[in-house]
Amino acid sequence: MTDDDTMRISRIFLNTTLSPHQLITLDEKPSHYLSKVLRLKPSAPLIVFNGDGNQYNATIEAVEKKSVTIRTEACDNINNESPLSIHLGIAISKGDRMDLVMQKATELGVTTITPLTSERTEVKLKGERLEKKLQHWQQIVISACEQCGRNRIPAVNALSTMDNWIKAVEADRKFVLHHRTEQALDSTQAASSTALLIGPEGGLSEREITAAEQYNFAALRLGPRVLRTETAPLAAISLLQHTWGDM
Structure with a gap:
């Protein structure tokens, strides 16, 4: 063969x-x-x-x-998992943007995805509609694993508020994307687990960024261009995988 x-x-x-x-x-x-x-x-x-x-x-x-x-x-027993654990916390977005993030983040090796609500989140999900959406996202993740060769399925967590998530998530290194900062990725400190916070289409508020920093999230800028909410997590995950993972 x-x-x-x-x-x-x-x-x-x-x-x-x-x-x-x-x-x-x-x-x-x-x-x-x-x-x-x-x-x-x-x-x-x-x-x-x-x-x-x-x-x-x-x-x-x-x-x-x-x-x-x-x-x-x-x-x-084929292990295609990255040595780097990545927990993506991302504010839910409109249309099929969230579907794209779920699919591509899985291909890039993310370990866990938690959909979030934030001050500027425009999508409102609750009850049966929320449950159907979570099941839909989990199926997207499964389909991505079928395509990309992963034998472990990333977890799609229940919807959380951003404030609750930043308090609860644990990782060696935590990052919040912030296009107004001048801070690039500091790769000098080793990491086997990371948490990545991405805001909605309108971005995170100054209060939310400050709150994340108070819980040891480092502000991170991905170059001079403003990235869309579906582009930013994929660029950031690729950067983390290149630095501490298997890319």
Whole structure:
């Protein structure tokens, strides 16, 4: 099997216990995806994982009208996780910007994402609408892991206020993006865990930035240009991964 063949094998997240040489009849949703969307047939190879850090080679055994049965093969403990833990706290934004951040932050290796409300947050979520949005974001993260080869799923935490999050989050180094500061990243101090605070479209207020600094968040500027709320976290995560991670 060539590298190109391996790259074409579909990776599927399964929310179930996995073990070698296991026969599994999939639920309707993954069955529909494999049989109707990907149009895979019996004997087609797969890679399946459940977020515990392992992945399994698998083969489609049968394709029925509403179900697909697969058989797992050997367990493969492939670790694609960064040595740097990154907890992203980001104010929720309008439209599909938050979806983009969830997807790309996962690809870049973020460990945990906490959606936040802040003084200038325009999106109001609560009740059933909030619960559906959290489930939607978690599914985006899972899909990103299927695509990028991660075998551990980043956590998408419950919605929090910015003030509560900065008090509770723990990390070796903490940063708040602030385009009006002159302070660049100080890479002289080692870090195995980081927390990154990103504001909404209108930015964090001066009070919020001051509050974050009081809880040991260092103000961080990413160059002279003002970055959009969906661009800033991705640039910052890349910088942190380059400095202390695996980029």
